[in-house]
Amino acid sequence: MKSFEWTNPKTIDEAVKLLRVGTPPADIDEAPRPIAGGQDLLTTMKDYTSRPARLVNLKNIRGLDRIVLNARGLTIGALVTLTELEEHAGVRKSFPGLAEAAHSIATPQIRNLGTVGGNLCQRPRCWYFRLEEVNCLKKGGSECYAATGENKYNAIIGGGPSWIVHPSDLAPMLVALGARVNVTGSSGKRVISLDKFFTLPTENIRRENVLQNEEIITEIFVPASPLASRSTYLKFKERESLDFALASVAAAVELAPNRSVRSARIVLGGVAPIPWRVPAAEAYLTGKTLNPDVLAEAGKIALAEAKPLEKNAYKVPLTQTLVRRALAKSAGV
């Protein structure tokens, strides 16, 4: 690990100042970084994927660790831990998919330390990206080795020129629920809809979201909606004990009194460089009564854009199945 300066700001403004450097470093991965639970950042520092000259500890900033639930919706401070989110009685009742997504992450030990803000900003898990000896495209190199190499875990949708998949389990669910993030940086505050937060490799090969280096997520807001109480998160992983998603589906369905679908949200995880919403499948479901044929067709439509690599075609039927099951669970059919 490269040596670094450790700083302990007490306020957001102080943290933003510490993140801002006069002359940006030649390599973006050497810029100062905020650190929350450290469950991802420290591992990327140990394998030199990131080499920040300064860490800005967010844990002493007051007010970022609260969950507030009211008629407008759910406000989650960026420092709320995954355990706190998963165990919150109001979240479990009114946003069950979000509690399920939090519960699906890693191990109790990691969830006790990992925060919601850090989970959304964690770096991809592609083994070429994480391997110290490999200078892949995302690290400033010239090639995505996954494209023709060991690509079992990589993207089947939206890939190229890098085929990473987004690793966060909270992200697909939060996108499905129409969440937005409050961000503070040196130019002030801004609110970003989560469906505009994550970026494809075609937009910025070195980063996975729109945050500037000195910007900090302070809160995540999830609006109350009839969809939220029927939300669900299904994840398929290789190891039951702990693992990232081979594929996952965040689904939410609002039913009319006759039990036809009034509206639906479907967001795929583990298959694309960003949480992948599938509006065509959502539109197909509107007005329909869910039965096995409709569910199977929704699964097919959701994966219509898939272009698997040599070793990950298995993700297509896997994700179709998860779409079917998530919709059925969400609608209670």
Ligand SMILES: Cc1cc2nc3c(=O)[nH]c(=O)nc-3n(C[C@H](O)[C@H](O)[C@H](O)COP(=O)(O)OP(=O)(O)OC[C@H]3O[C@@H](n4cnc5c(N)ncnc54)[C@H](O)[C@@H]3O)c2cc1C
């Ligand atoms: C063995 C293992 C298994 C895991 N399995 C899963 C899994 O199944 N699903 C899953 O979703 N995740 C998984 N994770 C990832 C884990 O959930 C995240 O590492 C954790 O949530 C990150 O939170 P943190 O507070 O520790 O972030 P940190 O490590 O402190 O930070 C992570 C990144 O976010 C940035 N950051 C942190 N907070 C903010 C903020 N408020 N504003 C802006 N940037 C910020 C940091 O600069 C850094 O780049 C796993 C991790 C490990 C080690």
